[in-house]
Amino acid sequence: MSQSLVTMSYIVATILFILSLSGLSIQETARRGNYYGMLGMAIAIGATALSASVTSYVMLIIALTIGGVIGAKAATKVEMTQMPELVAIMHSLVGLAAVLVGYTNFMDTGSLSGVEKSIHEVEIYIGILIGAVTFSGSVIAFGKLSERISGKPLLLPHRHLLNLGLLTLTILLGSWFLSSAETDGGTFPLLLMTIVALAFGIHMVMAIGGADMPVVVSMLNSYSGWAAAATGFMLSNDLLIVTGR
Numbered sequence: 583m584s585q586s587l588v589t590m591s592y593i594v595a596t597i598l599f600i601l602s603l604s605g606l607s608i609q610e611t612a613r614r615g616n617y618y619g620m621l622g623m624a625i626a627i628g629a630t631a632l633s634a635s636v637t638s639y640v641m642l643i644i645a646l647t648i649g650g651v652i653g654a655k656a657a658t659k660v661e662m663t664q665m666p667e668l669v670a671i672m673h674s675l676v677g678l679a680a681v682l683v684g685y686t687n688f689m690d691t692g693s694l695s696g697v698e699k700s701i702h703e704v705e706i707y708i709g710i711l712i713g714a715v716t717f718s719g720s721v722i723a724f725g726k727l728s729e730r731i732s733g734k735p736l737l738l739p740h741r742h743l744l745n746l747g748l749l750t751l752t753i754l755l756g757s758w759f760l761s762s763a764e765t766d767g768g769t770f771p772l773l774l775m776t777i778v779a780l781a782f783g784i785h786m787v788m789a790i791g792g793a794d795m796p797v798v799v800s801m802l803n804s805y806s807g808w809a810a811a812a813t814g815f816m817l818s819n820d821l822l823i824v825t826g827r
Contacts (some may be wrong), residue, residue, distance in 0.1 A: 609782070
């Protein structure tokens with residue numbers, strides 16, 4: 583499939599996603615909104631699969647089969663009252679995907695240099711940061727909603743100072759990562775930042791009571807959107823950027 587046709591398919595998918603959100607905003611049109619979303623995603627997957635960026639169809643088919651089977655089983659077995667749990671665990675997968683894509687892009691240095699390389703490294707760092715926070719936070723939210731983890735808030739002493747310290751450490755590690763990446767390094771600060779981001783996601787959600795988890799899931803929904811957008815920047819995929827935002 584030519585690049586122009588892929589771009590046109592992405593535009594159609596984007597319009598369908600917008601119509602889907604519009605439909606989901608009202609109960610009477612929610613079913614139609616779901617259909618728009620499913621059609622848009624089918625077009626997006628089909629266009630991506632037929633584009634020149636895909637080189638291994640065997641791996642793609644295996645991945646689509648595994649994901650399709652898991653999604654179908656979840657859709658048929660999960661009760662409506664368990665929807666918040668399902669949404670939470672799905673958000674964790676979006677965050678995990680952003681982390682994995684970020685590390686893959688980091689290991690694939692490519693032919694970028696100068697300012698373009700620096701911008702790409704910032705995209706990688708932010709994408710992994712948001713993805714790790716989304717992943718760990720969503721896993722904890724799922725655990726609290728499913729009562730696998732106690733719903734009582736875990737309030738550590740000086741927790742606000744702890745969050746501020748983690749944020750400061752993340753910024754310092756980012757500076758270290760960017761300076762090291764100029765000489766094809768940066769793996770160690772990137773790994774440290776990932777651990778810090780995972781810890782931040784756990785601490786952030788553990789401090790919130792189980793009764794407020796639906797609100798937390800809504801917040802994590804926005805995080806997963808940012809993670810998807812960051813993945814789009816790393817992969818230079820306009821559709822992922824639009825969908826995430």
